[in-house]
Amino acid sequence: MNCSQFEDAVGPYLASRLEADTLAEFTAHSASCPACAAVLEQSEELRLAVLADPVDPAHVISAVRTAIDPPSSARWWLGVAASITFAVAGAAYWTQTRPSPDLRLLAAAARDHRIEVREQQPRHWQLDTVGVGPLLAAYGVESSDLERLRPAGFHLDKAKQCGLSGERVLHMVFTDGQRSVSVYIRSYGARQGVTATEEFENSGVSEFHRGRLSGVVVGDNRGVCADVVRRLSAI
Amino acid sequence: MAGGVRQVEFENLAIPHAAALLRFAQRLCGDRSTAEDLVQDTLLRGWRSFGQLQADSNPRAWLFRILLNAWRSEGRRRSARPVEAPLDRAAHAVQTDLSESVVVSAALSRLSEDQRAVLLLAVVEGFTCKEIASMLDIPIGTVMSRLGRARAAMKESVGRKVGTK
Numbered sequence: 001m002n003c004s005q006f007e008d009a010v011g012p013y014l015a016s017r018l019e020a021d022t023l024a025e026f027t028a029h030s031a032s033c034p035a036c037a038a039v040l041e042q043s044e045e046l047r048l049a050v051l052a053d054p055v056d057p058a059h060v061i062s063a064v065r066t067a068i069d070p071p072s073s074a075r076w077w078l079g080v081a082a083s084i085t086f087a088v089a090g091a092a093y094w095t096q097t098r099p100s101p102d103l104r105l106l107a108a109a110a111r112d113h114r115i116e117v118r119e120q121q122p123r124h125w126q127l128d129t130v131g132v133g134p135l136l137a138a139y140g141v142e143s144s145d146l147e148r149l150r151p152a153g154f155h156l157d158k159a160k161q162c163g164l165s166g167e168r169v170l171h172m173v174f175t176d177g178q179r180s181v182s183v184y185i186r187s188y189g190a191r192q193g194v195t196a197t198e199e200f201e202n203s204g205v206s207e208f209h210r211g212r213l214s215g216v217v218v219g220d221n222r223g224v225c226a227d228v229v230r231r232l233s234a235i
Numbered sequence: 236m237a238g239g240v241r242q243v244e245f246e247n248l249a250i251p252h253a254a255a256l257l258r259f260a261q262r263l264c265g266d267r268s269t270a271e272d273l274v275q276d277t278l279l280r281g282w283r284s285f286g287q288l289q290a291d292s293n294p295r296a297w298l299f300r301i302l303l304n305a306w307r308s309e310g311r312r313r314s315a316r317p318v319e320a321p322l323d324r325a326a327h328a329v330q331t332d333l334s335e336s337v338v339v340s341a342a343l344s345r346l347s348e349d350q351r352a353v354l355l356l357a358v359v360e361g362f363t364c365k366e367i368a369s370m371l372d373i374p375i376g377t378v379m380s381r382l383g384r385a386r387a388a389m390k391e392s393v394g395r396k397v398g399t400k
């Protein structure tokens with residue numbers, strides 16, 4: 001990889017979009033070329049500054065929904081009829097109509113879990129309650145949520161903010177000392193339900209939107225991921 | 236229901252990117268309400284042309300392309316103002332050095348709009364120069380030279396302010 005290819009790869013690298021072989025070339029170039037290492041550092045700084053912008057698209061989304069599908073009295077009645085049907089159909093609804101997963105997001109999460117948790121490349125983690133508390137609060141995660149999420153024998157090991165597919169998310173890591181599971185919380189999500197567990201980077205990965213929380217679960221194996229996904233239904 | 240399955244498909248595809256579009260638009264336009272209008276316009280244009288989206292294309296790139304077209308076609312550049320860093324970010328700044336990010340934001344706001352757009356698309360949104368060239372309908376060489384000039388200008392103005400510490 002030369003300097004110009006490196007510069008082109010900086011953005012995709014920061015967004016966890018590089019494939020394993022390109023990633024290796026990228027890391028090697030960064031270690032041997034001070035000019036490119038400086039470009040990377042400057043870019044990371046800029047990216048963190050912009051990703052920290054407060055953004056709330058709820059207002060825009062509701063305006064778009066209204067424009068696409070304006071509410072009317074007739075439709076209101078249809079809505080009531082539909083919700084009665086759904087109530088009768090019961091809890092089976094979401095298991096029958098699983099949302100299709102955003103595979104790019106799942107792949108980015110699995111890659112992030114591999115690099116930051118399994119390979120333990122150094123990152124700035126919050127390790128104690130003083131650091132973790134406000135971080136979880138900023139994403140609406142309550143301590144009761146943690147209790148419900150964590151598989152038996154696991155505890156919350158660490159947390160930090162992290163970029164996933166260009167989005168700022170909360171990254172929490174639970175561990176039982178041997179296995180780990182990453183839970184990524186997004187500040188906004190659209191898909192109600194839980195997707196089927198996919199496999200990326202030898203990890204089990206699911207996307208979820210349950211109640212107040214939405215994000216991605218990555219387990220060291222499918223079993224750990226499925227365990228957390230099951231627990232999510234209690235939230 | 237009028238929107239039906241197609242609307243659900245569109246929302247599943249587009250809404251996960253709404254926050255990123257809005258963040259990009261805020262930095263591009265310089266104020267929140269112009270940015271919200273721009274993203275609303277983008278999503279509605281996206282909804283109208285949703286049928287033409289190829290199954291294998293990248294929805295994120297598609298939406299950014301629509302946003303950039305909307306931004307250019309409606310002469311929003313004329314009303315664009317220098318971008319100030321949003322101040323109510325305390326809850327989001329847990330891991331970011333605030334003073335440093337203010338310096339970076341100020342430097343970003345001094346770039347030309349063309350340079351700022353390319354730099355944000357590359358560094359923050361993670362697109363390659365080739366993807367950006369196709370989004371903006373300009374040659375890849377132009378993207379690379381804008382990106383190079385933007386990086387140099389950022390280095391120059393951030394370096395000057397942070398150099399004293």
Ligand SMILES: [Zn+2]
Nearest residue numbers: 003006033036
């Ligand atoms: Zn180099």
